[in-house]
Amino acid sequence: LQSLGGSRTLSPSKEWEGRSLLKALIKKSVLCGEQVHILGCEVSEEEFHEGFNSLVYHDLFRDPLNWSKTKEALPRGSWGALTAMCRRTDPGPVTIALDSLSWLLLHLPCTTLCQTLHALSHQNSCPGDSSSVRQVYVLGLLHEELHGPGPLGALSSLAQTEVTLEGTVGQASAHTFCQRPQQCPTHQTNWFSIFPDFSLDVQEGPSVESQPHPDPHTSLMDPMTHLTFNLHQRLKETKDSLTLPFQFSSEKPQALLHPGQGQATSHIFYEPDAYDDLDQEDPDDDLDI
């Protein structure tokens, strides 16, 4: 909330709903004296207003598509009205809460939504006077599983802070990814609880580094080290250098063609007896392999 023109997206899951955290952040803005504008698309104004007193609520829930034929076609109509309303308010920090970004993303082209979000978070308090830039914080609730990686990536690149809700063992946790301009991005995980009056209690959570990653300074023990039937190193080398009997290698044909080149050759010693017929005219020695 300290950054100028900051924007945050909350990404809940089906089991860890994010609207209560959105309302808790809205309450923080109210307590800081900021104007708060809410674009309500998913729940009724009565349901959202539970626990709040001073909010400017733009109702897109009751008739978002103008099926009652009473006003200008939406969502561009109310979207334009929202941006115009923000310009007419007094200069000072203002928080715009979008409940939800998913609804807008399903009904508007992604490029239009991204351009409007960018324009929303970079407003001048006096049109034409670029020196006085008003602090505008945009909070958006996004249901990640409804969208593909493209729109999610586009919205992530716009947001300075992303808060993803998860939980383990019945406790909700918020993983915060913060990327401010000219600063290194930071990750942080916190446990949190929200009280019935929407006050927020944040506790230290497991740090990202203590997640299950191996310690690089501790070498992993080889479980085969102390086995009694391990081969010694010299035996291993001898074993690896042996050529298996039926393993093809280029040396074998060469050894057959050129016997005696550094390899032991075998000899056959034959003593012919009286019954052997040695035909001197047709010896097998004529064969030249």
Place this chain on the structure above:
Amino acid sequence: MFPELNNLLNISPDRAEQGKLTLLCDAKTDGSFLVHHFLSFYLRANCKVCFLALVQSFSHYNIVGQKLGVSLTVARERGQLVFLEGLKSSMDVFFQAHKEPHPLQFLREVNAGNLQPLFEFVREALKPVDNREPAWRCPVLLVDDLSLLLSLGVGAVAVLDFVHYCRATVCCEFKGNVVALVHDSGDGEDEENDILLNGLSHQSHLILRTEGLSTGFCRDVHGQLKILWRRPSQPTAQRDRSLIYQYKIQDKNVSFFAKGMSPAVL
């Protein structure tokens, strides 16, 4: 209705909640028994029911209803039940002329746009009327099922918009309830159905998910039921309460038991 399911959900016809969206979901099994349960439950609770029956005929639901102790014929005749029989009405779209758009008008359109005519039908059926009619407890919209609309060419966003308007009108304005069944293919290949299912899950106050057993068909255990209570805008950030039970469907009842505690194996 199934008394054991009422006990699990901690509800009864005498104290039915209002303003809630209940999502029924089935994966690798048939969850239509939940539709029959809520139909008979809300009729017994003296609620005015608008039933968008797109899958089966009126006689099918009536036969099952009679096993559960309610007569859809009597309920329709006395004005408690408004029944849109999708199988029959779809023929009227093509073979009968209508001055006003038919609730299933999207069947005639090349690009099925929105479901506004269907919503207008629901609003007209459940809007409060003058005091000459018997006072019903609260209006209820029951849909069997929303996945069929996707199969008929309606986009997921259009179905979500239809449910959005039903929620805004039936739940918030009329202080009634909406109950809808969506199928889950489970393989992640049907992106439109996944968008519909995930989108409705975020809006629902109660999710009942039936699943077939991972080990296959079993004669004594027909599946398991996951019950998830959600609080879309309540201040606690604790994990929503959930329960898992296994069940066996009988002729006129469904029995529920803890996992592995089927009477057949005890």
